[in-house]
Amino acid sequence: MREMDLDGFDRKILALLQADASLTTAQLAGAVALSPSQCSRRRIALEAAGLIAGYRAELDAHLLGYGxxxxxxxxxxxxxxxxxxxxxxxxxxxxxxxxxxxxxxxxxxxxxxxxxxxxxxxxxxxxxxxxxxxxxxxxxxxxxxxxxxxxxxxx
Missing domain, CATH: 3.30.70.920 (Lrp/AsnC effector binding domain/regulation of amino acid metabolism (RAM) domain)
Known part of the structure; x- marks a missing residue:
């Protein structure tokens, strides 16, 4: 999927996941006004295209002792x-x-x-x-x- 192939729903899904990767499919679907199945298909397509490279928790290095x-x-x-x-x-x-x-x-x-x-x-x-x-x-x-x-x- 090239950048110019992204529509408004795809861009909103990417923005929301970038801000909070822990969103469930149901939460994501509600936020972008799509059905959970449509949202899930789009998310899988964005992952397959490499636009979503992975999911991770952002840890606080300082609180973990890496000051x-x-x-x-x-x-x-x-x-x-x-x-x-x-x-x-x-x-x-x-x-x-x-x-x-x-x-x-x-x-x-x-x-x-x-x-x-x-x-x-x-x-x-x-x-x-x-x-x-x-x-x-x-x-x-x-x-x-x-x-x-x-x-x-x-x-």
Missing amino acids: VEAFSRVTLAAHSETVVDDIAGFFDALPEVRMAYTLTGDADYLLHVQVRSLDELASFVHRRLLPHPMVAQVRSDIVLQRVGRPKGVPI
Whole structure:
């Protein structure tokens, strides 16, 4: 399903699920003024098309003890297709990395990191990232405060 194939019902279903993925089919159907069976068919079609990539609970990292959030810019020592695949797998296997992005500019990657303390962040950088043979440089910025909440895709 391409973006231009979405009608008003599909867009409303996506917006509602993005705001609250725990909505039941009956609740969703009532909110978009469709029958539960029609709403269920549309939801299944949106999932099959890949527009709904998954469902998850948004947890509060700070309340779970992960009080330090940082963005680490990683510069690689060398570049090749093998290096890119290997480093992506390396980042994906690190539980401290919430998300990794490839970049243009001075750094090759931006890592969104969540840890329990500054000591844990220092250990992560010095004992996990910097010793990796493909990593040439790491520069981290510590988040002082989040402003607002994560936003979804504008629909």
